[in-house]
Amino acid sequence: MNWTTKVWEEARPLYDKIIAMPFNQELMHGTLPLQKFTFYMAQDALYLKDFGRALAIIGGRLTDSDHMLAFSEFATGAIVVERALHTGYFKLFGVNEQAVTPSPTCLLYTHFLLTKAAVANVEEAVAAVLPCFWIYQKVGEHIYAQQRADRENPYKEWIDTYAGEAFSKSVNRALAIADKLAEHADLKTEQAMTEAFITATRLEWMFWDAAYRQESWPI
Ligand SMILES: Cc1ncc(CO)c(N)n1
Numbered sequence: 001m002n003w004t005t006k007v008w009e010e011a012r013p014l015y016d017k018i019i020a021m022p023f024n025q026e027l028m029h030g031t032l033p034l035q036k037f038t039f040y041m042a043q044d045a046l047y048l049k050d051f052g053r054a055l056a057i058i059g060g061r062l063t064d065s066d067h068m069l070a071f072s073e074f075a076t077g078a079i080v081v082e083r084a085l086h087t088g089y090f091k092l093f094g095v096n097e098q099a100v101t102p103s104p105t106c107l108l109y110t111h112f113l114l115t116k117a118a119v120a121n122v123e124e125a126v127a128a129v130l131p132c133f134w135i136y137q138k139v140g141e142h143i144y145a146q147q148r149a150d151r152e153n154p155y156k157e158w159i160d161t162y163a164g165e166a167f168s169k170s171v172n173r174a175l176a177i178a179d180k181l182a183e184h185a186d187l188k189t190e191q192a193m194t195e196a197f198i199t200a201t202r203l204e205w206m207f208w209d210a211a212y213r214q215e216s217w218p219i
């Protein structure tokens with residue numbers, strides 16, 4: 001059994017909890033309050049910039065040139081999505097970019113990714129960024145399949161991005177790279193990959209939860 005199949009079995013209960021979150025249920029029905037979505041978007045723009053940075057770092061650390069190419073394209077993709085938020089939802093919903101600073105959870109997640117990208121084994125670094133691809137694809141596709149066709153959803157563009165074919169191609173490429181690295185990894189490295197994947201999946205849950213609560217710094 002390949003590593004991604006095994007790790008998904010472990011992550012499955014976390015994924016089920018992510019789907020059931022009020023943020024995602026309300027996003028699916030188009031009833032998520034605009035304030036909560038706007039908070040999420042503003043935090044996600046900050047997230048995507050550092051995520052892109054982490055992907056570029058990993059790209060530079062990989063050995064295989066096909067893998068390097070894939071990660072530099074993922075890094076480009078993350079920055080393109082970050083730019084699209086600014087010209088799309090930010091303008092549409094009137095977000096003041098200057099006023100946005102990272103929430104505790106956003107900072108925790110981006111710093112986790114940047115630390116793994118910079119100093120962990122590259123296999124573990126790839127595993128750490130994988131939920132950003134895979135969880136978003138699964139959530140996007142779930143919401144896309146469940147949404148009601150007769151109703152306009154203000155968050156349609158978000159849903160279409162992550163349920164779309166272009167994103168799916170990136171996800172499949174990232175999964176294949178992770179499996180290839182796991183295939184050649186020793187047991188200890190494979191276990192570290194699994195742990196990094198599970199931690200990042202928890203952080204995905206926390207990122208949506210923080211947006212729903214519009215999390216701020218306690219002091
Ligand atoms: C928090 C978060 N994780 C993953 C993605 C998709 O890459 C995103 N846009 N935001």
Ligand SMILES: Cc1ncsc1CCO
Binds near residue numbers: 132170
């Ligand atoms: C995972 C991911 N999320 C937004 S862009 C990107 C890389 C794929 O282009």
